[in-house]
Amino acid sequence: MIKSCFFLLFIYNLYMKTSGYNLFPPLLGHIKNWYSHIDRVKEMGFEWVYINPITYPGFSGSLYATKNYYQYNPAFFSSTDKNTAEEELKVFLEYCKNKQIKVMIDLVINHSSKDCNLAEEHFEWYKTKDGALQSPGAWDNGQWIEWGDLAIFNNKMDPNEKDENNNEEKEDEEIQINYDKILNPIWYYWNDLIKHNLNLGFMGFRCDAAYKVPKELWKYLIDNAKKINNEVIFFAESLGCSIKDTKKLIDAGFNYVASSAKWWDYESEWFLEQYDLAREKCRQIAFPSNHDTKRLISEYDGNIWKVKQTFLFTAIVCDMWMITTGDEYGFFKRCNVVGGNEMDYENISYDLSEYIKNMTNYIKNNSILANCGKIVSIDIEEKKELDKLKKENNNEHSHEYYEKEKKEKSPFRKFYKYSLDENDKLLIIVNITSKIGELNAVKYGIKEDISFENKIENINDTIEILPYQLKIFTV
Numbered sequence: 174m175i176k177s178c179f180f181l182l183f184i185y186n187l188y189m190k191t192s193g194y195n196l197f198p199p200l201l202g203h204i205k206n207w208y209s210h211i212d213r214v215k216e217m218g219f220e221w222v223y224i225n226p227i228t229y230p231g232f233s234g235s236l237y238a239t240k241n242y243y244q245y246n247p248a249f250f251s252s253t254d255k256n257t258a259e260e261e262l263k264v265f266l267e268y269c270k271n272k273q274i275k276v277m278i279d280l281v282i283n284h285s286s287k288d289c290n291l292a293e294e295h296f297e298w299y300k301t302k303d304g305a306l307q308s309p310g311a312w313d314n315g316q317w318i319e320w321g322d323l324a325i326f327n328n329k330m331d332p333n334e335k336d337e338n339n340n341e342e343k344e345d346e347e348i349q350i351n352y353d354k355i356l357n358p359i360w361y362y363w364n365d366l367i368k369h370n371l372n373l374g375f376m377g378f379r380c381d382a383a384y385k386v387p388k389e390l391w392k393y394l395i396d397n398a399k400k401i402n403n404e405v406i407f408f409a410e411s412l413g414c415s416i417k418d419t420k421k422l423i424d425a426g427f428n429y430v431a432s433s434a435k436w437w438d439y440e441s442e443w444f445l446e447q448y449d450l451a452r453e454k455c456r457q458i459a460f461p462s463n464h465d466t467k468r469l470i471s472e473y474d475g476n477i478w479k480v481k482q483t484f485l486f487t488a489i490v491c492d493m494w495m496i497t498t499g500d501e502y503g504f505f506k507r508c509n510v511v512g513g514n515e516m517d518y519e520n521i522s523y524d525l526s527e528y529i530k531n532m533t534n535y536i537k538n539n540s541i542l543a544n545c546g547k548i549v550s551i552d553i554e555e556k557k558e559l560d561k562l563k564k565e566n567n568n569e570h571s572h573e574y575y576e577k578e579k580k581e582k583s584p585f586r587k588f589y590k591y592s593l594d595e596n597d598k599l600l601i602i603v604n605i606t607s608k609i610g611e612l613n614a615v616k617y618g619i620k621e622d623i624s625f626e627n628k629i630e631n632i633n634d635t636i637e638i639l640p641y642q643l644k645i646f647t648v
């Protein structure tokens with residue numbers, strides 16, 4: 174019994190909720206302007222700060238198109254010179270450390286700008302097509318969109334290896350690195366770059382386009398970094414990749430992968446599949462919006478109640494919750510990684526700083542909400558039961574379940590979240606509409622309302638749930 178308690182305590186500490194703040198540099202300008210925001214971040218209760226790329230950008234001006242990995246963006250530092258900029262950076266990182274804030278930096282090693290110094294000095298480090306640098310791209314509604322300012326690195330262990338579709342990999346095969354077979358010098362370049370950033374004082378790396386980089390390279394880099402500092406974390410930017418690719422990233426040693434909680438409709442099974450894969454093997458970072466998406470308040474046409482609902486939901490289904498500069502103030506304009514600057518910093522529409530502080534404290538003080546236990550969608554289970562009855566009932570239109578189907582669709586989405594040992598659970602109800610809805614408390618065995626806001630003191634047979642509320646009950 175004692176061993177079991179110690180094990181659960183270990184698991185709880187391993188997965189205890191933390192929170193991060195994406196300090197988006199273009200909105201703040203010179204590094205001297207960042208300090209006051211760190212004070213705000215600390216006051217809101219965040220433990221981590223994530224900073225987008227601060228290296229010298231290429232001709233397009235994109236933060237994610239690096240021209241030189243050891244020179245710095247003149248928009249953020251007094252000089253592009255390595256020594257001058259890094260001295261300012263070290264002082265800032267030391268300030269964060271004194272505030273008990275850890276800092277994570279973007280690591281962009283899938284591609285660089287086409288005018289990167291490496292393209293001139295080590296053309297052989299890149300993928301080429303017909304003798305020219307190859308650009309990355311993606312399909313969008315049947316049309317191929319190419320990012321012409323970028324050039325893809327050839328990050329294979331053996332740079333001469335042919336590109337082949339090898340789908341015969343064993344799912345559970347452990348990634349092994351044979352150091353005698355590392356024939357690509359770029360691996361050592363990336364390893365040195367990570368060492369350099371660790372020496373500056375960074376404690377983590379958000380790895381851009383992680384699923385496009387060979388898993389063996391990540392394994393090599395992560396293992397080596399943890400030999401220098403075993404507390405360093407690696408976060409895989411994995412949105413849009415397949416479950417199979419997500420598993421590869423986890424197997425490569427990533428501490429965190431990106432959660433798609435923001436897009437879940439509370440019913441579809443794809444999210445639960447992704448959630449279960451990650452929660453059993455590593456940790457997840459969820460966000461209501463980020464630098465690649467619309468601002469939430471813009472997406473929701475100014476509906477602050479929907480914003481608060483998404484804030485709370487994304488925070489209770491992950492290990493780290495992260496917002497971007499301005500989310501707390503109702504900024505409408507999405508972040509601009511190409512031409513963004515201080516002029517984009519908007520007037521405050523509202524201030525959710527206190528809401529965020531109280532919300533994160535509320536979650537941390539509830540072990541089921543703070544940890545990634547199993548999630549079961551009640552709506553999915555009810556649909557499965559209905560489908561089963563359909564098959565069993567020849568005259569389906571006469572069955573009571575089909576009469577229910579004809580009625581107005583419920584405004585609620587319902588799911589259980591379990592403790593890590595699955596002995597306890599909470600009922601979570603989300604009203605996704607602008608209408609007040611009624612919930613049968615007896616049907617779901619509701620005992621007590623422990624919601625973050627607007628608790629119902631006396632539970633009756635029927636409970637009213639307001640528009641866009643997220644309610645949490647013991648059962």
